[in-house]
Amino acid sequence: MEAQSKPSPPAKDLPGEKAERIIEAMRQSVARRGVAGSTFDHVAREAGVSRGLLHYYFGTKERLLVEVVRREADLRFDALDRQLAEATDADAFLRLLQTSVDEMLRTDPTYVTLTFELFTLANRNEEVAEGFRDLMQRTRKHLADSLRAKEQEGVLHLTVDPESVADVLFSVGDGLTMRVLAEPDRDFGPAISAAIRSLRGLLDDA
Amino acid sequence: MEAQSKPSPPAKDLPGEKAERIIEAMRQSVARRGVAGSTFDHVAREAGVSRGLLHYYFGTKERLLVEVVRREADLRFDALDRQLAEATDADAFLRLLQTSVDEMLRTDPTYVTLTFELFTLANRNEEVAEGFRDLMQRTRKHLADSLRAKEQEGVLHLTVDPESVADVLFSVGDGLTMRVLAEPDRDFGPAISAAIRSLRGLLDDA
DNA sequence: TCTGTCTTTCTGGCCAGCCAGCCAGTAATC
DNA sequence: GATTACTGGCTGGCTGGCCAGAAAGACAGA
Numbered sequence: 001m002e003a004q005s006k007p008s009p010p011a012k013d014l015p016g017e018k019a020e021r022i023i024e025a026m027r028q029s030v031a032r033r034g035v036a037g038s039t040f041d042h043v044a045r046e047a048g049v050s051r052g053l054l055h056y057y058f059g060t061k062e063r064l065l066v067e068v069v070r071r072e073a074d075l076r077f078d079a080l081d082r083q084l085a086e087a088t089d090a091d092a093f094l095r096l097l098q099t100s101v102d103e104m105l106r107t108d109p110t111y112v113t114l115t116f117e118l119f120t121l122a123n124r125n126e127e128v129a130e131g132f133r134d135l136m137q138r139t140r141k142h143l144a145d146s147l148r149a150k151e152q153e154g155v156l157h158l159t160v161d162p163e164s165v166a167d168v169l170f171s172v173g174d175g176l177t178m179r180v181l182a183e184p185d186r187d188f189g190p191a192i193s194a195a196i197r198s199l200r201g202l203l204d205d206a
Numbered sequence: 207m208e209a210q211s212k213p214s215p216p217a218k219d220l221p222g223e224k225a226e227r228i229i230e231a232m233r234q235s236v237a238r239r240g241v242a243g244s245t246f247d248h249v250a251r252e253a254g255v256s257r258g259l260l261h262y263y264f265g266t267k268e269r270l271l272v273e274v275v276r277r278e279a280d281l282r283f284d285a286l287d288r289q290l291a292e293a294t295d296a297d298a299f300l301r302l303l304q305t306s307v308d309e310m311l312r313t314d315p316t317y318v319t320l321t322f323e324l325f326t327l328a329n330r331n332e333e334v335a336e337g338f339r340d341l342m343q344r345t346r347k348h349l350a351d352s353l354r355a356k357e358q359e360g361v362l363h364l365t366v367d368p369e370s371v372a373d374v375l376f377s378v379g380d381g382l383t384m385r386v387l388a389e390p391d392r393d394f395g396p397a398i399s400a401a402i403r404s405l406r407g408l409l410d411d412a
Numbered sequence: 413t414c415t416g417t418c419t420t421t422c423t424g425g426c427c428a429g430c431c432a433g434c435c436a437g438t439a440a441t442c
Numbered sequence: 443g444a445t446t447a448c449t450g451g452c453t454g455g456c457t458g459g460c461c462a463g464a465a466a467g468a469c470a471g472a
Contacts, residue, residue, distance in 0.1 A: 050423045052461090056421075120322050190369070245432085257450070258435090426460085429457090431457105438449075438450105442443100
């Protein structure tokens with residue numbers, strides 16, 4: 001995307017730093033308060049701009065949420081790439097996965113909460129649905145590409161196609177994270193171990 | 207707290223058939239319109255009662271939603287028991303799982319949509335959070351008990367504790383269902399096969 | 413450098429619509 | 443006649459979107 005090169009009348013791609021602040025404020029607000037609770041009033045205050053500016057940039061709440069989805073995708077790619085870079089065998093790969101999940105849960109479960117918020121909204125809004133679909137597709141493709149690369153390096157030996165592995169991996173990740181968030185006092189160690197044990201069957205035929 | 211519990215000291219549980227209709231109407235409405243879109247006006251009309259009756263029985267929207275969660279749990283138990291009853295070995299068990307998931311997706315993905323709706327609401331309402339926690343716990347326990355029974359019958363040979371198996375199984379189920387709903391045109395056959403293949407590692411050490 | 417004009421960015425008051433909850437009152441039941 | 447079951451009009455509060463206009467730049471000419 002082009003930065004704030006010029007103010008284009010038709011499509012205001014990225015008006016600049018204030019738009020960024022708004023999107024990020026909305027993202028955090030949705031994770032904390034939900035879509036319904038994220039009023040323009042709240043978000044504007046947290047972004048340090050006026051309410052009107054949200055309409056000036058994005059028009060409607062839905063379009064702002066689509067931008068939130070887009071940003072979310074970018075953030076996930078960064079996180080994914082950072083995590084997978086250093087794996088040198090299937091065990092290391094799965095260990096990295098586990099620690100990154102642990103860390104995510106301890107520090108900021110925004111991702112998963114936001115995923116579910118956006119999914120529920122997507123059921124009722126085609127614009128958001130399209131964005132969400134794109135988020136799922138791109139995330140899957142991204143991980144699948146990484147898996148393919150790891151396979152060529154000899155780190156992994158996939159027993160099924162990489163896209164399917166990505167689907168299963170993200171699915172069990174989302175589902176478990178939801179459960180951990182729902183029952184924070186329960187020890188999910190055994191469940192996470194079981195998940196990893198079952199995933200190994202897809203990553204390594206050794 | 208006990209505003210509407212006057213009529214029957216022994217049990218405020220079931221005011222009757224109208225309350226049932228309200229709960230079921232709310233359940234379906236939440237799955238279709240989301241929590242925010244499920245106004246008392248809509249739900250009352252669909253249940254064939256007046257708006258005021260919803261307040262008369264449940265007081266607040268949250269308390270009505272807690273009843274929805276409770277009902278959801280009951281429905282799930284029925285479905286689970288029906289599905290697992292006839293499995294005679296691990297393969298049959300997993301095949302049953304696959305067909306029941308397929309059928310659920312084709313006919314009525316209410317379950318999963320509702321799960322996510324309630325989860326997002328639970329983030330903001332302690333009453334609902336408690337109900338949701340209970341839903342997760344009871345569902346897990348229920349499947350774990352079935353798994354234990356199947357193990358004693360010699361149908362399955364679990365490689366980890368049944369509760370963890372249940373967690374992983376439901377997690378991957380929820381996550382995949384969400385993805386299927388988000389991308390209805392994509393063929394998830396390979397992904398579902400991959401999921402089942404990975405789950406086999408937990409169900410059968412043969 | 414100053415000044416005036418035009419454009420873009422940004423503000424916040426306003427409004428119409430919606431909703432949960434309240435409550436006064438009516439119907440049903442005993 | 444009294445208690446319980448039920449109704450629906452009302453309201454206060456909130457929200458997204460609109461818009462008139464204020465600030466902030468941009469630019470030209472003197």
